[in-house]
Amino acid sequence: MWRFIARRLLQAIPVFLGTTFLIYAMVFALPGDPIQALAGEKPLPPAVVNALREHYNLNDPLLVQYVKYLGGLLQGDLGETFDGQAVSDVLSGRWTVTAQLALTAWLFELVIGIGLGVWAGLRRGSLADTLVLGGTTLVIAVPVFVLGYTAQIVLGLNLGLFPTAGTEDGWPLSYLLPGMVLGSLGLSYVARLTRTSIAENLRADYVRTAYAKGLTKVRVVGRHTLRNSLIPVITYLGVDFGTLMGGAVVTEGIFNLPGIGQQVFQSIQLKEGPVVVGASTLLVLVFLVVNLAVDLLYGVLDPRIRRD
Amino acid sequence: MFGRGLSRSAGAVALALSVGAAAAGCGGGDKASDGTFVAGHPEPDHLIPGNTTSSYSWDVTSELFENLVDLDKTGNPVNAAASSVESKDQKVWTIKIRPGQKFHNDEPVTAASFVDAWNYAAYGPNAFEGNDYFSQIKGYADLNPEDEKAKPKTDKLSGLKAVDESTIEVTLDAPFSQFKLLLTHPAYAPLPKAAYNDIKGFDNKPIGNGPYMMDGAWERNKQIKLKVFPGYTGTRKPKNKGFTWRSYASQDTTYTDLRAKRIDLMQSIPAAKVPEAKRLLGKNVLPRETGTFDYLGFPLFDKRFANADLRKAISMAIDRNGINKAVYNGEYTVADSLLPPMIKGHRPGACGELCTYNPTKAKELYDKAGGFKGTLELYFSNAQPSYEQWMQIVANSLKQNLGITDIQFRKIPVSDYLSMLSDRKEKGPYRQNWEADYPSAQNYLEPQWHSTKNRMAWTSKEFDGLIAKGNGASTDDEAIKFYNQAEDVAIREAPLVPLWIWKSFGGKSDKIDNITITPYANGLLAHEVTVK
Numbered sequence: 114m115w116r117f118i119a120r121r122l123l124q125a126i127p128v129f130l131g132t133t134f135l136i137y138a139m140v141f142a143l144p145g146d147p148i149q150a151l152a153g154e155k156p157l158p159p160a161v162v163n164a165l166r167e168h169y170n171l172n173d174p175l176l177v178q179y180v181k182y183l184g185g186l187l188q189g190d191l192g193e194t195f196d197g198q199a200v201s202d203v204l205s206g207r208w209t210v211t212a213q214l215a216l217t218a219w220l221f222e223l224v225i226g227i228g229l230g231v232w233a234g235l236r237r238g239s240l241a242d243t244l245v246l247g248g249t250t251l252v253i254a255v256p257v258f259v260l261g262y263t264a265q266i267v268l269g270l271n272l273g274l275f276p277t278a279g280t281e282d283g284w285p286l287s288y289l290l291p292g293m294v295l296g297s298l299g300l301s302y303v304a305r306l307t308r309t310s311i312a313e314n315l316r317a318d319y320v321r322t323a324y325a326k327g328l329t330k331v332r333v334v335g336r337h338t339l340r341n342s343l344i345p346v347i348t349y350l351g352v353d354f355g356t357l358m359g360g361a362v363v364t365e366g367i368f369n370l371p372g373i374g375q376q377v378f379q380s381i382q383l384k385e386g387p388v389v390v391g392a393s394t395l396l397v398l399v400f401l402v403v404n405l406a407v408d409l410l411y412g413v414l415d416p417r418i419r420r421d
Numbered sequence: 422m423f424g425r426g427l428s429r430s431a432g433a434v435a436l437a438l439s440v441g442a443a444a445a446g447c448g449g450g451d452k453a454s455d456g457t458f459v460a461g462h463p464e465p466d467h468l469i470p471g472n473t474t475s476s477y478s479w480d481v482t483s484e485l486f487e488n489l490v491d492l493d494k495t496g497n498p499v500n501a502a503a504s505s506v507e508s509k510d511q512k513v514w515t516i517k518i519r520p521g522q523k524f525h526n527d528e529p530v531t532a533a534s535f536v537d538a539w540n541y542a543a544y545g546p547n548a549f550e551g552n553d554y555f556s557q558i559k560g561y562a563d564l565n566p567e568d569e570k571a572k573p574k575t576d577k578l579s580g581l582k583a584v585d586e587s588t589i590e591v592t593l594d595a596p597f598s599q600f601k602l603l604l605t606h607p608a609y610a611p612l613p614k615a616a617y618n619d620i621k622g623f624d625n626k627p628i629g630n631g632p633y634m635m636d637g638a639w640e641r642n643k644q645i646k647l648k649v650f651p652g653y654t655g656t657r658k659p660k661n662k663g664f665t666w667r668s669y670a671s672q673d674t675t676y677t678d679l680r681a682k683r684i685d686l687m688q689s690i691p692a693a694k695v696p697e698a699k700r701l702l703g704k705n706v707l708p709r710e711t712g713t714f715d716y717l718g719f720p721l722f723d724k725r726f727a728n729a730d731l732r733k734a735i736s737m738a739i740d741r742n743g744i745n746k747a748v749y750n751g752e753y754t755v756a757d758s759l760l761p762p763m764i765k766g767h768r769p770g771a772c773g774e775l776c777t778y779n780p781t782k783a784k785e786l787y788d789k790a791g792g793f794k795g796t797l798e799l800y801f802s803n804a805q806p807s808y809e810q811w812m813q814i815v816a817n818s819l820k821q822n823l824g825i826t827d828i829q830f831r832k833i834p835v836s837d838y839l840s841m842l843s844d845r846k847e848k849g850p851y852r853q854n855w856e857a858d859y860p861s862a863q864n865y866l867e868p869q870w871h872s873t874k875n876r877m878a879w880t881s882k883e884f885d886g887l888i889a890k891g892n893g894a895s896t897d898d899e900a901i902k903f904y905n906q907a908e909d910v911a912i913r914e915a916p917l918v919p920l921w922i923w924k925s926f927g928g929k930s931d932k933i934d935n936i937t938i939t940p941y942a943n944g945l946l947a948h949e950v951t952v953k
Contacts (some may be wrong), residue, residue: 145836160545160565160573161552168548196466197621198641206641264674270681277681278674279667280643369674371642382836 114412115255118405125401132397133186133390134179140386141175147195147384169195182387192387193381200391203376208395211372213284214365215357217292218299223350228298228305231339235314245308249301261294261367278369291368295361299353303346310342317341342416347414351407355400359393430855456662456952457477458933460686460945461675462666469620470610470626471542471551475942479607480688481636481645481666483943485629486610486757487655489516489535490601490802492754492941496860498601501655502530502611502630506604511596511893516589516604523652524613525634532583534611534630540564541617542608544576551608552857557600559592596893602859608941626758632657635666642668647947659948660935685870685930688938688945692807695926696750707927712761712783713938715920716853717815717868722845722878725793729914733775734787735850736918738822740778744811745921756919759908763940766862766901772919775912787823798849800831802838808852853917860941861905863891870911879916 148157148165157165165171170178185192191200233245252260268290269277275290276282285292314320315338323333362374373392380388411418457639465478469484475480489503496937500506504519522530542545543555545565555561559580564573580592603609604698611630616623626638632653647662667684669675672691678684680701690698690706698706717736719726726732741755754762758771774782787793799816801808809832816828816914831849833841840846857864867888872880891903911917927938932953937946 144832146840147836157550158545158552158556158565159567161550161569163549164546166550180543197624203641263678265674270677273681277677277683278669279678279683281683366671367674369669369671369678371668371670375670 114409118409121264121401121405121408125398128397128401129394129400133394136390137182137386138175140381140384140389141178143381143384144382147171152398162237165195169193178386182390187363191391194385194388195383200387204395206390207373207376210280210370211361211365211374212360212363213288214291214295214370214372215354217288218286218296218357218361219354221292221296222299222303222353226303227307227343227346229300229304231311231334233304234308234311234342242308245304249304252301254295257294257298258363258367260297261291261364262295264290265367269337270324275321278367280370290313291364291370294367295357295364297356302349302353306346307342310345311338314338314342316361344411344414347407347410351403354403355396359396370373381417399408425568454932454952458661458667458685458952459667459683459952460688460947461667461669461684462677462688463670463672465666467624468639468645469612469616469624470607471538471547471554471612472605472624474550476942479942480944481647482607482610482627482629484633484657484947485627485631485635486607487522487629487631487657488605488607488609488611488690489518490604491945492602492605492860492939494898494937494939494946496765496941497733498605501657503604506601507779511600511895512593514591514593515584516591518587518589519654520587522630523653523654524611525628525631525650525652526613526614526615527652528615528628530611530630531586534613535589535609536581536583537614537617538610538612539581541612543578545573552676554603554606554608557593557597557603558594559594561594589935591839595889598892598894598897599859599861599863602861602864605942606858622819628652631655632659636663642670644668656949657946661948661950661952664947664950677929679928682930682932683864685933686927686936686945688927689831689925690928692717692749695752698928702928705929705931707747707929707936709925709938710763710940711856711923711924711925712763713854713856714756714761714865715923716855716917717920718842718851718853718877718916718917719851720845720847720851720877721916722755723848725795726850728790730786730790732915732918733791733794734783734823735819736775736915737777737779737783737786738818739815739891739920740818741776744780747814748807748810748829749921749924754925756921756923759911759919760862760863761922762861764857764862764865765897766904768905771905771908772912776919777916780818783822784796784824793823793825796829796849797825798829798831798847800833800838800841800847800849800851802835802852803832804835804838811844812852845878858942861924862901862908863888866907866911867892869917870907875916877916879914881910881914884910886902903936904920932948 139397148162156380170181173181182192196204210264229245233242265277269275276287280287295322319382320338322407323337359374361372362378366371375388462480463477465473465481466475467478468471468481470482472589487502489496489501490506491501493499495548502518502522503516505517506514508514518530518532523677528595539555542549542551543558543561543564545552552565553577558578560578560910563575564578566573582590584590613628614857615628626635632650632655633647639645644665644667646663646665649659672689675684675687676690676694680689720731721727745751745753745755756776757769758767760767772867797819799812801812809830812830819825819828842851855869868874870879870884871888872885887903887907887910891900891907894900894903929936935949935951938944941947
């Protein structure tokens, strides 16, 4: 098991170098001149333009820029945004917001999604099952911004159940509504995956054996079926945590949460290479760690899967 | 803050859900009044006045700093930190500073506070965004050499002198009658000595000489809190106890929060929400005049556009009123001059037939000019969907009224649009937008039409000469006379034709009153706002 972890962590190094370089190159290839875009309608004198280009290494070819960036990175310097803030400051400020949002959404998916899935899976064909299937299909079909604005106007503004936007009320209050909106898509998949998986496993031989041994239903479902059924669900939840961290641009925008997704979106428009690379690298690392954890969990859920 | 404490200790989702209803009402605008208010706007980029061209930064800095000269509500310059600004020849200006003024850290405001700040902003290698606003001061070229690799000879403007503690002498390259108005621009704010030790840290917690001071540091992407500066001695005495600028990434969300009473004020309700806002907010919707002007420019470096009759034909084939009704609910002001009505020197109807929809005359001029050959490409940026809407109507008019059938749209990403125009890569008429830095006819005319500055490659010694005469004039009336003559030349030749002036709508809560949002760089006059 330790060798497995070590191997996975070593694999992370080429993945890290590859992603940083690819993303750096992609930002570099974006059209437009970031310095001119900074100035807006007013002309910038050549001396100012040059000072800025020198400062951000924009006069260098791609490879030199990238090596300079990596050099800074090794000394813990993530670079600077075009408005002069250290990327590390920007990311650490936004990181907490994104982490709180992703965690809220993820918990929502986990608890409610698995709960609904089990409920429906145990009663295949019943009204409950139909409701869960129908409801989740609806959520999958509706685009997230429609869901977001609707929830904000109805639950936040009209009913006053939640704050409409912002982070002023802290965790969890400020993050409940956006978390539910962000997690609703994943929740639907989790519920459907759990339901199918449970329904299939209920027909398996080992379940019949367990019942024949005289075990109670609670014990059969809770200890045997559920544990076996959760493997695809856990895989999904692991991948989805990464998506929740990076893919919350729309939700963050609607609910005015200054998170990573929004920053990456803005920085791509401004061609701020260091920010995009820094944020993406962080997300890649989160992705790697979460998936390592998921792989380790397989062994716990199903002892037949072993790591050595 | 009831909601915050409770939800923290509660932790559990279910409990928090049940208290949501009680807590949601506690944010921003609905608190028991403490004499402060919250306004929402997009995040600023910098809080050093010389290092920004963002109006969201000026929202904050105009209350943190006090310039030598300020604008009154009708756009006239009035002395603020200065007690007098005088010149005999419009070229050498002597400024006396009102005694007894202090920065928020108790440092006295002296001539050096201004001179050092301006030198710092004008020095090319400091890469301040407001650098260009100092280009008329003598010696500017030495700080910003044309050759971008060259190191500047000096970091001090030779035309800038602190004669004594309270006297500044400014020498310009050429006479400039509008200098007092230029001094109202945010870039001309003073900086305390404390700024230069750590200019980046200063950007997070600026120390100014204005009626308000920072209440804590700038919470990036969240909010900037300002409180009253007790040592302020000027005329903008605050009528409230402080205010907060809260940052929003989306205008729609700002509007939702205004409706939810989480903020008290926003300056521009999204255009699509204005009809709804008028219905729901009633008197709390604040109509605002602006100085933001849309024009249609012609690339005169392309020979096909060299004939003035063709340019006039295109301008006269455009139904400005129809577009205003179709795209902007009839809210915008259709241009009748090269200047917006809020600018002194605006003459109603000055544009004459050039701005009047007249398909018959347009077709005559078009035929006289020999028509147009090839593809007519129309350029605009993707910043707002309405640009495409009105360009499509323009294209239809040109098809119907002039018979130009081969028309293509060129929608350019916003980040490339301006560099495309300054590199003169466009091959057809383009959308040009301008908002003045200070309310003067000169600031609309000279940057957009002057032979050395315009984007169209139009040259006119007559126009340049009249602008120079206006800049050298000793009275306002005389200056305006020359500017108007220059305007007539630009209308006659039509290298850049006016379309319309924007209108915008702010919104407020019941909690606050006495809202003035000027169409100038100072924007919201926050010190005048009263809180219930």
